Amino acid sequence: MVEVANALHIASSTTSLLTCLVVLLYMLHPVLDGGSLPRPIGLLGSSSSSTRGERHQHDCLLAVSDGWWQRTDPSVEISWANLPSHIAVRNTKDAFVAYNESLAYQWAWHPHSECHIQRRDRPEVRQVFGNKRLGFIGDSHVRYFHNWVATALGGQEYSKVDSKQPQIKHNKGQHIAPLNVTMAVNMTHLASEIQAYLEEWSEPWPDLLLMDSSVWHLFTNKNISDYTAQMLGLLHTIKSRVPPSTTLVWLSPPPRHAIKAPHYVDLPAEWIRLYNRVAVDLGFTYPAGPAHHLDLYTLALDCLPWCSREGLHVVDTVNELALQILANLLLQIDGWSH
Numbered sequence: 001m002v003e004v005a006n007a008l009h010i011a012s013s014t015t016s017l018l019t020c021l022v023v024l025l026y027m028l029h030p031v032l033d034g035g036s037l038p039r040p041i042g043l044l045g046s047s048s049s050s051t052r053g054e055r056h057q058h059d060c061l062l063a064v065s066d067g068w069w070q071r072t073d074p075s076v077e078i079s080w081a082n083l084p085s086h087i088a089v090r091n092t093k094d095a096f097v098a099y100n101e102s103l104a105y106q107w108a109w110h111p112h113s114e115c116h117i118q119r120r121d122r123p124e125v126r127q128v129f130g131n132k133r134l135g136f137i138g139d140s141h142v143r144y145f146h147n148w149v150a151t152a153l154g155g156q157e158y159s160k161v162d163s164k165q166p167q168i169k170h171n172k173g174q175h176i177a178p179l180n181v182t183m184a185v186n187m188t189h190l191a192s193e194i195q196a197y198l199e200e201w202s203e204p205w206p207d208l209l210l211m212d213s214s215v216w217h218l219f220t221n222k223n224i225s226d227y228t229a230q231m232l233g234l235l236h237t238i239k240s241r242v243p244p245s246t247t248l249v250w251l252s253p254p255p256r257h258a259i260k261a262p263h264y265v266d267l268p269a270e271w272i273r274l275y276n277r278v279a280v281d282l283g284f285t286y287p288a289g290p291a292h293h294l295d296l297y298t299l300a301l302d303c304l305p306w307c308s309r310e311g312l313h314v315v316d317t318v319n320e321l322a323l324q325i326l327a328n329l330l331l332q333i334d335g336w337s338h
């Protein structure tokens with residue numbers, strides 16, 4: 001009996017060893033392929049991000065979100081002057097020095113020769129959004145991003161309204177006259193609420209509609225089947241109601257920083273990813289679905305120690321990165337550039 005057990009043990013060890021070898025070979029594959037791009041000081045990009053650059057070479061819409069955080073060279077002075085245009089953001093405000101090392105980070109795009117992706121200054125950003133109607137529906141992650149965009153366009157922020165106020169108070173509309181931009185934000189928590197908003201939409205459809213849901217359903221329900229059912233309903237409404245002239249953007253909320261926000265036990269950090277996955281798995285996001293993905297989760301995961309504001313929301317460096325990604329995305333879409 002002992003011998004049989006030993007034999008089984010050896011057999012299973014051999015299997016594990018073989019599995020390890022196969023996994024190792026698989027992980028080394030891009031390197032053996034000569035597939036990795038040169039990375040100056042990239043320490044945070046995973047090996048998959050180096051191959052992504054090639055995979056998205058011919059899809060500029062996907063290429064726009066294809067980049068990675070890298071630590072800035074400690075010998076490089078932290079300044080915006082002469083910043084190469086493939087660097088979307090550099091965190092000057094949150095940068096610090098520890099153990100004589102610069103812990104300043106920047107987010108750089110992978111080179112995509114045909115796509116003309118680059119950091120856009122404010123006049124360019126304003127030109128992209130000029131004469132457009134922008135709609136935002138979602139929770140505080142959408143509110144923060146709405147406010148960042150509004151400020152960039154010279155408009156007003158939406159201040160948080162006490163949650164006990166009736167739903168009608170959780171709206172803000174404004175016209176930014178110098179740019180002829182109309183912005184509307186409708187605060188919601190759940191996908192079912194977004195669906196109800198879209199069902200009763202009576203004004204002209206906006207040129208851009210940016211939405212999110214997920215974390216409040218996780219916070220209050222913790223039932224992925226129920227969330228999935230809500231999202232299917234929303235997807236159906238989007239497909240049947242929203243005209244193709246409206247560019248859709250789906251925002252995935254960032255990871256929670258458990259050290260900065262330790263008390264949110266009802267928002268389990270390890271579930272946020274699962275919830276965010278539902279939109280992608282159901283086919284909300286391009287190329288499978290109708291909405292472009294502004295994935296704050298992926299953008300913020302690799303910089304979590306400093307780019308989480310208070311453990312729940314992202315710092316403005318990430319909002320600016322999201323704005324740069326959005327502006328470049330819209331410039332890829334026919335009918336947006338003037």
Ligand SMILES: *[C@@H]1O[C@H](CO)[C@@H](O)[C@H](O)[C@H]1NC(C)=O
Nearest residue numbers: 074096097098099100101102
């Ligand atoms: C930082 O550099 C200074 C000057 O070179 C040196 O005196 C100091 O010991 C260094 N500190 C650490 C933590 O390495």
Ligand SMILES: *[C@@H]1O[C@H](CO)[C@@H](O)[C@H](O)[C@H]1NC(C)=O
Nearest residue numbers: 130131132133179180181182
């Ligand atoms: C302002 O933008 C709207 C669309 O949002 C457009 O219909 C209108 O013609 C624009 N006005 C001017 C003066 O360009």
Ligand SMILES: *[C@@H]1O[C@H](CO)[C@@H](O)[C@H](O)[C@H]1NC(C)=O
Nearest residue numbers: 171172173184185186197200
């Ligand atoms: C969304 O907000 C805008 C701006 O305040 C408002 O005009 C619109 O009626 C709101 N939509 C719904 C469905 O409440």
Ligand SMILES: *[C@@H]1O[C@H](CO)[C@@H](O)[C@H](O)[C@H]1NC(C)=O
Nearest residue numbers: 221222223224225226227229
């Ligand atoms: C989760 O939601 C599904 C679909 O709404 C429902 O059938 C199920 O009973 C819920 N599960 C729990 C544990 O509440």
